Amino acid sequence: MLSVAHISKHFGSLHALNDVSFDVHDGEIMGLIGQNGAGKSTTFHSILNFLKFDGAITWNGQPLSADDYNQIGYLPEERSLMSKLTITQQIVYLARLKNQPANVIKPKINDWMQRFAVKGQPTDKINKLSKGNQQKVQLICTLIHEPQLIILDEPFSGLDPVNADLLKQAIVAAKQRGAAIIFSSHDMSNVEEICDTLVMLRNGEVVLNGTVDGVRDQFGRTRLFLTTDWSAEQLSTLAGVDSVTAIGPNHYRLKLTNADAGPAIFDAVTKGHYIQEFSQQPPTLDEIFRTEAGGVDHE
Structure with a gap:
């Protein structure tokens, strides 16, 4: 060692x-x-x-x-x-x-x-x-x-x-x-x-x-990827959503103000029905690098 x-x-x-x-x-x-x-x-x-x-x-x-x-x-x-x-x-x-x-x-x-x-x-x-x-x-x-x-x-x-x-x-x-x-x-x-x-x-x-996962988790699971027929405008009105980015047909990336908002967003979007994707994740290392390397305050 x-x-x-x-x-x-x-x-x-x-x-x-x-x-x-x-x-x-x-x-x-x-x-x-x-x-x-x-x-x-x-x-x-x-x-x-x-x-x-x-x-x-x-x-x-x-x-x-x-x-x-x-x-x-x-x-x-x-x-x-x-x-x-x-x-x-x-x-x-x-x-x-x-x-x-x-x-x-x-x-x-x-x-x-x-x-x-x-x-x-x-x-x-x-x-x-x-x-x-x-x-x-x-x-x-x-x-x-x-x-x-x-x-x-x-x-x-x-x-x-x-x-x-x-x-x-x-x-x-x-x-x-x-x-x-x-x-x-x-x-x-x-x-x-x-x-x-x-x-x-x-x-x-x-x-x-x-650890790589441990460092990412320090920043909270504030990134949400989902596939839905909701529009970006509809998603942006949900509580806890800071921004919405379309990354494909009916495929969105949401930045949350707080990781705790995830369950309520899930309930609102699914309404008890199956959706193809709902994945709540911490920021990528690239995002963390951009904020931390230059001393920028956390989002």
Whole structure:
């Protein structure tokens, strides 16, 4: 388990992190979210010992050792590969920095290239690959030694939906073998789909921390989806309805002023008869991000 306890970091007068704490358990995926400049990369760099900080970061109850760092897979936001090396040379070079022998890594390369659908051969040079395939090679470099702690800084950036799904499959596979995983993303659908927990930073401070469902439920079930022959104008007159949005023929999304209004709305719309859909839900992570990341008051 990775434990980040009360870490703070100043860059001159800039307070980049302020008393940040969270845990990431083995076999767990945590999403680290927040606006640009919220402190996500500084948090990653603190874990990786790239910079000094106040507080404590431990792995399985102990300060991270050199051997522990060899068991970390890190994908930085700024991608960087050596363009004149072949795919094999690049992967082996970075693996050797993690104390992984070449004769252990080389036999795995073809399998990993197939897993990520890399178009090319292991003998191809990096500069002959498309930007997308270069990105996939860097992902292979991050994961091929099967690290126990995986840190991915905006891993989905620049990936199309098909390749993003391949990465999600690799992340979930790493979770299933027991790795602790942290990734940052501005796409809340990625966080909502595969994360067990999330931490949101705002101006270097933790403003949300918990399971994905638990965080959403904090905001109340104030979103209502229903299919009905009522008009939007009729629905808007119901007590507790703040706004109505048509999202398809006879299909509406209601924002409620209070989650407790749901049962009365159900009774009014159904009148004891079957309707195709009535689903009361908390706000999506995307909605929560938009209000919380910038410090906007809750709706």
